[in-house]
Amino acid sequence: METPSYVPVPPGVGMEDNFFSLDDILLSHERLPSRMECLFPRLGFLEKSSDSRDIQEGTKMEMPLFLAKGLYERKRRVVSVELPKVYKEGWRTVFSADPTVVDLHKMGPYYYGLGSQMLHFDSPENPEIAQAILQCCAEWPPGGAIGSNMLGHFQKLMSVSPCLPLSWMKSNIMTFIGRFRRTMDSSQNAYNEDTSALVERLDYLERALFKAGQSGLNSFQCWERGRASTLTASSLVLNYRKRKITDLQP
Template identity: 70%
Template sequence: MSWRQNSKAEVKRKQQKKTEVSSRCFAVVCCCLLLFVVGAQMDTQSYFPVQAGVGMEENFLSLDDILLSHERLPVRTECTFPRLGYLEKSSDAHDIAEGSKMELPLWLSKGLYERKRRVLSVELPKVYREGWRTVFNADPNVVDLHKMGPYYYSLGSQMLHFDSPENPDIAETLLQTFIGRFRRTMDSSQNAYNEDTSALVERLDSLEKGLFRSGQSGLNGFQSWEKGQATQITASSLVLNYRKRKINDLQP
């Protein structure tokens, strides 16, 4: 009986050892895959990008949308805001009186704006008013959109949340401006290989900058394919360093 018990115990120990080895191998493989994926991302950028919201919807995890939500809008109060006078640095009043004009960030303006109970009314920023819409309709390529506001298209789409008789005209101007500038933006991205494009990019809206970078990335990929470099798969620097450390640990 003792011999059989010892044999069973030995078999059980071998099975446990085999399971531990398999688990360790699986963990090593997972670590290598994780390092490869993270390394591939770190070779190009420091964080995983999240696309901005489309149209009137924002993406909470997008850095561009977070910055967009802090764009300040001119508003006019439609009622008295008690005990909030300290928010107006130019006034010593205890309350914010009805009819006061101020600037509030987009996220707060959207939160306070109600169609049924009018707490405040939002005025159009000057870049979306009729005067500038005429300029955009004439020739949108002459306008420095980054100077006018780095989120021209996104903020314009957000302005459609607020009731305004000019909303149809704003939407039409946004569309025609994008169409009018799109071809020039993409042509420039395809014809500026290994050239300094800082002067061109600094005049673009954030959405146009993303399109420009996509065009440049496609051009670089095509050039690599022509040179026969597209099929060469190389390991990340993090994976190579990890392998070196493993080899050094195994050496006596």
């Protein structure tokens, strides 16, 4: 039995992150618009647009997610983080109109993952973000580890958050459902074809769904052709036979 040289580590679930996941490492470097709430002495070199030695209070700059999470404190205000524009009300209105026209990969390749991480920061729009991602997770295949675990995390969060109007819930449900249907339809109708144009507009989570759909389609095609039950010799047996023949040769 051949052992793969690298086994991908799955990303964290919900607001958690996995230190050994390449996806979570890349996600942690996503830049967030932030505002300094106090003076940062002798760190002015981090702000390229200023010649000041210090980072003054009230300075607006972008910082990676991992740094923003490390500096953010609810009691002692050091830095405040603003919502990226793709999560604001304007874009949520676009999603409610036609979610399939949005290039999520261009707007942010980790739309669902970054939205989950944004719940670490206090924002009046946190309930809307949480409800949107909660409904997205609820549409995953039943029994899936990712869907069920994320659903549990956001259900706990929403239990202490105010309920949203029905119009908000309906809008967020239709956003993911509209994109989900198109993603799975594409994955089931693109067999042995170039799918680069289909997946280039998808978020990484949607790409994983597309890949799962393609894998299921390939398995079904193999089953139809009778290849699913074909018995093949183990690589250990083949290697043993080769060694045995070599030993018998003069």
